[in-house]
Amino acid sequence: MSDELSPTEQELADQLSELAVNPSAVDRDKIMRAVRTAVRAPAPADRWRRPWRLVAAATAVVLVVITGAVGVLAATSQALPDSPAYNLRYAGEQLRLVVASPVDGEQLRIQFARERFHQAQLVAHENRSDAKRLIDDGSNYLDQTRRDLRSLSADEQGQVQNQLNQAGQDQKAAEDQLNQQGDQG
Amino acid sequence: MSADELVKRAKNGDSQALDALLERHLPMVYRFVSIRVGREHADLDDVVQETLISAARSIGSLRAERDGAVPAWFLTIARHKVADHFRRTPERTEALDARAATEGPDVQEIVSERDRGRRLRDAMRQLTPEQEEVLVLRFVLGFDGEQTAAITGRTVGATKALQHRGLASLEMLLLSQTGEWR
Numbered sequence: 001m002s003d004e005l006s007p008t009e010q011e012l013a014d015q016l017s018e019l020a021v022n023p024s025a026v027d028r029d030k031i032m033r034a035v036r037t038a039v040r041a042p043a044p045a046d047r048w049r050r051p052w053r054l055v056a057a058a059t060a061v062v063l064v065v066i067t068g069a070v071g072v073l074a075a076t077s078q079a080l081p082d083s084p085a086y087n088l089r090y091a092g093e094q095l096r097l098v099v100a101s102p103v104d105g106e107q108l109r110i111q112f113a114r115e116r117f118h119q120a121q122l123v124a125h126e127n128r129s130d131a132k133r134l135i136d137d138g139s140n141y142l143d144q145t146r147r148d149l150r151s152l153s154a155d156e157q158g159q160v161q162n163q164l165n166q167a168g169q170d171q172k173a174a175e176d177q178l179n180q181q182g183d184q185g
Numbered sequence: 186m187s188a189d190e191l192v193k194r195a196k197n198g199d200s201q202a203l204d205a206l207l208e209r210h211l212p213m214v215y216r217f218v219s220i221r222v223g224r225e226h227a228d229l230d231d232v233v234q235e236t237l238i239s240a241a242r243s244i245g246s247l248r249a250e251r252d253g254a255v256p257a258w259f260l261t262i263a264r265h266k267v268a269d270h271f272r273r274t275p276e277r278t279e280a281l282d283a284r285a286a287t288e289g290p291d292v293q294e295i296v297s298e299r300d301r302g303r304r305l306r307d308a309m310r311q312l313t314p315e316q317e318e319v320l321v322l323r324f325v326l327g328f329d330g331e332q333t334a335a336i337t338g339r340t341v342g343a344t345k346a347l348q349h350r351g352l353a354s355l356e357m358l359l360l361s362q363t364g365e366w367r
Contacts, residue, residue, distance in 0.1 A: 009352045016309075016324040019302055020216035021224035023233075027215070032208055034234050039203075039241040 077115075080123065081133040090137075103156045106145045110163045113138035113145075117170040124174070124181045131181075135174050142167055192249045203244060207237045210259045213326055217260055220306065220325050221267040232270050236263045253335030256328075260336075308358040316351030319344055 005013060023031065076092060079085035093112050097105050116138035124131040145164060149157055186194075186205070194202035211233070218232045239262050240247075247258050309317050315337075322333040334344045 005352075008356060009349075012352050012355055013324040015301075015305060016220075016320060017327075019224065019305055020220040020325045022212055023215040027230060028208070028211055031211060031215075031230055031234050031237065032204075035207060035237045035241065036204065038234070038238045 078119070080119075080127065080130045081137070082127070082130055102148070103152055103160065106148060106152065106156075106160045107163060109141040109145045110160070110167045113141040114167050114170050116141075117167070117174040120174040121177045124177045128178065128181060131174070131178050135171065135178065138167075138174075139171060142171065188255050189249060192244075192247060192255060195244050196247065203241055206244075206255075207241060210240075210256065211237065213256060214259055214263050216326055217263050217321065218267060220309075220321065222270060223302065223306070228270060228274065232263075232266050235269075236266045239266065251335070251338075253332060253337075256326075257336045257338075304359060304362055305355075308355050308362070311358055312351050312354055316347050316354060319347040320351045320355070323348055 076085040076089040079089045093108070097108055100108055116134040120131040120134040120138070123134070142164060145160065149160060149164075152160060186202075188206070188209070191202045191206045191209070195206050214236050215229075215233050218236065219226075219229055222229055222232060236259070240259060243262075247255065249255050249258075309320065312320070318337060319333060322328045322336060323330070328336065330341050330344060333348075334341045337344060339347075
């Protein structure tokens with residue numbers, strides 16, 4: 001194609017060619033050294049240049065943490081007092097109480113207490129000390145709710161009181177079973 | 186080793202192949218960047234480096250199925266890096282112009298030479314993108330007609346027509362600027 005150019009076109013083409021410059025050997029070495037160094041190094045700037053990538057990564061981390069925490073708490077929800085996981089169970093319950101509203105908090109305490117009373121009945125025949133500790137801890141939760149009851153509105157008090165009564169029945173059933181196991185022992 | 190083989194190996198994590206691929210295209214990228222930012226520009230090396238680093242990091246995105254795809258891919262990255270460069274540092278010429286007004290003929294000659302280059306680059310930017318692309322490929326980077334057609338994805342005839350129209354427009358633009366361009 002080049003040999004089909006008119007003289008004027010050829011002159012323009014030559015000027016265009018002279019606009020650019022070739023790299024010297026030194027330039028080439030310098031550039032390639034810099035490129036190799038940069039390519040070998042991690043590229044955090046590129047990786048996080050787009051904000052959505054950062055948001056996605058942060059979301060993923062949060063999800064992993066939440067999923068992990070929920071998994072751990074779920075795994076410890078049935079832990080018995082003689083297990084190291086029982087402390088985690090207690091800590092998880094306290095965490096839920098911290099973020100709950102006042103009335104929800106009292107209902108949660110009752111729920112935690114009833115879970116312990118039911119569990120105490122299940123283990124009473126084979127692990128008496130665990131059953132006793134479960135009943136004691138459940139009773140403590142109910143005592144706290146009774147103390148805090150007056151800080152709730154009248155409607156909320158009625159609602160929580162009904163649940164307290166049911167939990168009281170569970171507590172009595174657990175204590176009865178523990179006593180029976182004691183009598184049999 | 187052929188460019189296709191280099192690309193294939195580089196995409197599979199062969200660092201030596203990647204290195205060879207970058208080094209092979211460095212002169213083309215350098216000439217391309219030099220015509221855009223100016224051959225004396227202090228940032229010329231930096232823009233070339235940024236282009237090659239970006240190419241290395243995005244080698245996985247290179248699709249080399251058709252002829253000319255590899256140089257076209259490098260030039261696309263280079264074009265973006267040049268645009269980034271101009272966003273960061275708009276062209277400045279005042280300092281040398283001021284020196285030329287007070288200093289001797291050497292500086293005036295540099296300014297005059299540089300002005301000719303600047304006028305030509307300015308005129309190139311006023312062409313259609315298709316015309317500019319063909320002229321750069323043909324006369325700055327030295328690709329022949331068939332290679333230019335392959336890189337741009339056009340027929341040889343269409344490339345030839347763009348080349349002639351581009352040169353004619355360039356001549357008219359330069360004449361309208363100064364009354365003469367030689």
